[in-house]
Amino acid sequence: xxxxxxxxxxxxxxxxxxxxxxxxxxxxxxxxxxxxxxxxxxxxxxxxxxxxxxxxxxxxxxxxxxxxxxxxxxxxxxxxxxxxxxxxxxxxxxxxxxxxxxxxxxxxxxxxxxxxxxxxxxxxxxxxxxxxxxxxxxxxxxxxxxxxxxxxxxxxxxxxxxxxxxxxxxxxxxxxxxxxxxxxxxxxxxxxxxxxxxxxxxxxxxxxxxxxxxxxxx
Ligand code: ADP
Ligand code: ZN
Numbered sequence: 001x002x003x004x005x006x007x008x009x010x011x012x013x014x015x016x017x018x019x020x021x022x023x024x025x026x027x028x029x030x031x032x033x034x035x036x037x038x039x040x041x042x043x044x045x046x047x048x049x050x051x052x053x054x055x056x057x058x059x060x061x062x063x064x065x066x067x068x069x070x071x072x073x074x075x076x077x078x079x080x081x082x083x084x085x086x087x088x089x090x091x092x093x094x095x096x097x098x099x100x101x102x103x104x105x106x107x108x109x110x111x112x113x114x115x116x117x118x119x120x121x122x123x124x125x126x127x128x129x130x131x132x133x134x135x136x137x138x139x140x141x142x143x144x145x146x147x148x149x150x151x152x153x154x155x156x157x158x159x160x161x162x163x164x165x166x167x168x169x170x171x172x173x174x175x176x177x178x179x180x181x182x183x184x185x186x187x188x189x190x191x192x193x194x195x196x197x198x199x200x201x202x203x204x205x206x207x208x209x210x211x212x213x214x215x216x217x218x
Pocket of ligand 1: 013030053060061092171
């Protein structure tokens, strides 16, 4: 099962991807999380992308594409994976398609989480993320069991440096101009599943499962 999660920054892609990765026992591949790891490690890629990410811009396609292609070729991806945050441009979407075609594979579903910009702007100041395992939390709608501590690994939660009001605005603009159009690309292929992402995380999850079952029967 190869699933793509599409949606605005803060739409809940990471949260839903975590649910599905656990349920289907396949890797959750988040391009943003991989970049954050490179930034923490202060390696070559980290140095190249740090400022770009903090400005709320997209990392150049060549860097992201190479990084994700390398990841999906690893052994643990043989049974499938959830792609969270990739593709984000038309060029990334076609690069993915061509790479998969070489192995006779394709994407099974592209899940689109609808959340209006106004909701996103309200959510962002409440967002926390685990610096170790990248699990996202929201102090209002999806809080950790112990305040400030990651449920999964016990690390102290942090705010993301790119979650400032200004950067969020920039990321939303980039989303509308670069990423939203690829929804049509997947719709034309009959792969899109659209759900209302404004509900509670477990409601959204149920809606996606329902839609997947329905989609799978066609
Ligand atoms: P969110 O979905 O909340 O915006 P992510 O963790 O997916 O956050 O991504 C954080 C940042 O990493 C993005 O704003 C962007 O700068 C960079 N990034 C992640 N994925 C991609 C991608 N596929 N193409 C270009 N840049 C990316
Ligand atoms: Zn954690």
